Amino acid sequence: MKTRGIWIVLALVAVGVVILLSWRRGGPRVPRTYRYDVDEYLEAEKQVPLPYKESARWPLALREPRAVAVKGDGRVVVVGDRVALVLDDAGEELRRIELSDEPRCVAVADVVYVGLLDRIVVYGLDGEKQAEWESLGEQAYLTGLAILDGDIFASDYGQRVVWRFDAEGKMRGRIRSASKTDGFVFPSPTFDVAADGDGLWVINSGRRRVEQYSPEGKRGTMWGRSSMELDGFSGCCNPTHIVVMPDGRFVTTEKGLPRVKVYAADGTFAALVAGSEQLGQDAGLLDVAVDAAGRILVLDAADRSVRVFEKSVSL
Amino acid sequence: MIRFPKPDFESGYVLPETQTVAARAAGWECFDVVLLALALGLGTWLVLKHRRRGGIVALMLGCLAYFGFWREGCVCPVGSIQNVAQALGDSGYGVPLVVLLFFLLPLLTALFFGRTFCAGICPLGAIQDIVIVKPVRLPAWLRHALGVIPTLYLGVALLLAYAGAGYLVCRYDPFVGLFRLSATLPMLIFGGGLLLLGTVVARPYCRFLCPYGVLLGWASACSWKRVTVTPNDCVQCRLCETACPFDAIRVPSPERESEARWSRVRRMGLYLVLLPALVLAGGWTGARLMRELAAVDPRVELVAELDAEALGVKAESGSRSEAFRAAGMSEAEARAEADAVELRLHRAGLGFGGFIGLAVGLQLAGLAIGRRRVDYEPDRQHCLACGRCFAYCPREQQRRKQGSTTEDTEDTEGTRRLLCNMMRAVGTREGRS
Amino acid sequence: MDVNEKQTSRREVLRLVGRVGVLGCLASLAGMLTGRLRGGCIEAGPACKGCPDQDGCDLVTPPTVWQLDPAKCTNCGQCATDCVLAQSAVRCFHTHALCGHCKLCFGYFEPGARVLSSAAENQLCPTGAIQRRFVEDPYYAYTIEKDLCIGCSKCVHGCSMFGNGSLYLQVDHELCKNCNECSIARRCPANAFERVPVSEAYLLKGQGEEEGN
The missing domain is CATH 1.20.5 (Single alpha-helices involved in coiled-coils or other helix-helix interfaces)
Known part of the structure; x- marks a missing residue:
């Protein structure tokens, strides 16, 4: 009697454990009202045509790529992890330049301008360090570089100004907030600058717009509106980066709902290049460059690659 | 240094600090340990020297109030076994001194003085003790049989903690929700059910589930001092026999043995021969069981989700795989980690199953050993030292009348008279039934 | 005998x-x-994090409490429902020094909100636990009513997706019972929970070198 009981209990315990293990939880457990819901905007992205197709993807041997720029002859420079990589127009690595500090942004003409946190360092394309400019102070936080008529413009998120330097690194001026109530607002380090024949295009991401400035700092036209729809800039601080295409149109990138978009020269929405589905929900800040052939190079930091988008349909 | 430039406030707006409320200070934890030690000391004195149920009940209620309702459960000695097991398995995890002391103190007390902790300090025991209304005696076979469960539970819980797969005992703690006055429904049903059952089957969690009780039982089995029913010698009056709600009082062995000696020897021999087979079967089952149990480990769960996705099952939002992808870890790494966990559990399960096989075999063989017992005495292993039996003993009654100073007196006329009366009373009760 | x-x-x-x-x-x-803890530290584990004498750790591990590593949290929303308490011990914390003080706050407004008013239908928070206050043009301040917050992470999701992530979830020791096994930790898909020494009881954002996106 005594021993039989032990066997019975052992058997029951075994059965109990099996039942317990086969009973798995199922179904979503987070109530719907707690979900942050952007599905309708993701869905809207899928409804529009994508005139650009990804034609190549260049994987980068970088842990944390930060910025990308293209030289007129097609050579590409990518910075991150305290190095600058010079790639050819097919993404093959030509040269690896060691940097003294973490790079934040890059521009390239005949030489490579690398923006560190608080200063600009100049390298030749052969890898030779040519100059290191003066620090812009403890508050400096460089986020974008552009070249216009031989002058270098650097957007400084930390101090909310765009610095203007000549090719030798001499400061020639600064572009400041137009006014307190209608000036720069940057809740996030999303402050980029681009240049074309008409002057400078500066992102004012806190107001979801792009503003034109003369090299002397006079504000001109503006475009962009705040909206979750495709033609506007979503979120609190978009766009994140901007570049001007050879034909005068703009390419912008956004975070939150990761988007790469093309805007016409007058600021009207032209096309979606890539959305959340192509870039992934956690794409982060996407830097962008455009080469002479009109190819859009998107630096996908999450994927650690440069993604090349080419027009497949005429707009 | 924060690299976020503050907005260019001009109105003199000052950024508020993030408001935080301090955690329960480390000093309190030390206070808890001191209190535990004091309570164990006091409990031991009450059980071994003072010998009054009233004192034990008072201590029990005090500890229930402090360790249970005020301190709200965690960490308790029952759960601490898992912290110790995890620290043994994971060199990155250190047991806080407080937890280690919570683990050691009751065990040391049990090793020298019996299970005082169960009697008066453990809030889980206390809450069950106060709901005992009409305890029934369980047949010996059922007790022995159910008595296997805590050992199994202990083994599984230690293994899972060792492998870092979680704390099973804490997860299925039936009463902590009660102490906090906030519990999930399954927890409430489990705890409430146990308390309901506890009105007739005294302290069901302590006797048939508690994994720490197994360790305390082992320590108590070889204790130095122990609880006795009588303050001096047993007069075989049988009055205490029904006093224990936990069926922990052992009666003297019958004059004539029910089973011939050679039959018992043969039975024992058979079990000893069977022992290796039991160990092997236990090991095999244990290893298989652990493979299944590994599913509760988060790392194994993640890989299972990844596998399901590879087969085209879409993960729901909030799943491990979604978070895994967001974190950008490598899949090969995750798989290697999960494999390592599974292998470790598999191996540990083999050993654990073998051990259970051994324990069951030895228990079976042990049942064949005839122990000669001449007095009524509490089972060393299973006595919870609650002190209910004291008042039933005529020698104790006598001691109390005389005062505790003259403990070891010879039989006096008074005792003899008292005894006679009691024997007569028992006799009539027996005769009626 | x-x-x-x-x-x-x-x-x-x-x-x-x-x-x-x-x-x-x-x-x-x-x-x-x-x-194992004597003479040099144990293999530095999560329990060591923030320990003032990591090098000369000569006695034993200090008492620990539960915290959520904001860097690992994926805002899945399960903290609201997985805590053993009726009101989750995890709630939203706000590091004001990281806040952009946006007029259009994505931790406060529904993504599609057209009018930036405090009307209930525009508010993201299911319990209305976020207070919005005008500071000066164009800045607004946001504070969490901790008694109302249920830790659902909806605002955290919006803020970290579009903004700086100055809103984040953390274990509030006023509520947390410091369970030996935290039931949220067990189910957390990101394995973001860890034990930290009680002397460093809060892992708050804005104390390290982190940068937003």
């Missing part, structure tokens, strides 16, 4: 052996667990 006495003394001896055995086991266990 002779037999009995022999049996008794034999059992006494067995018991003594057992006692010494158990005592030895416990002593070696305690020695292993404390000795």
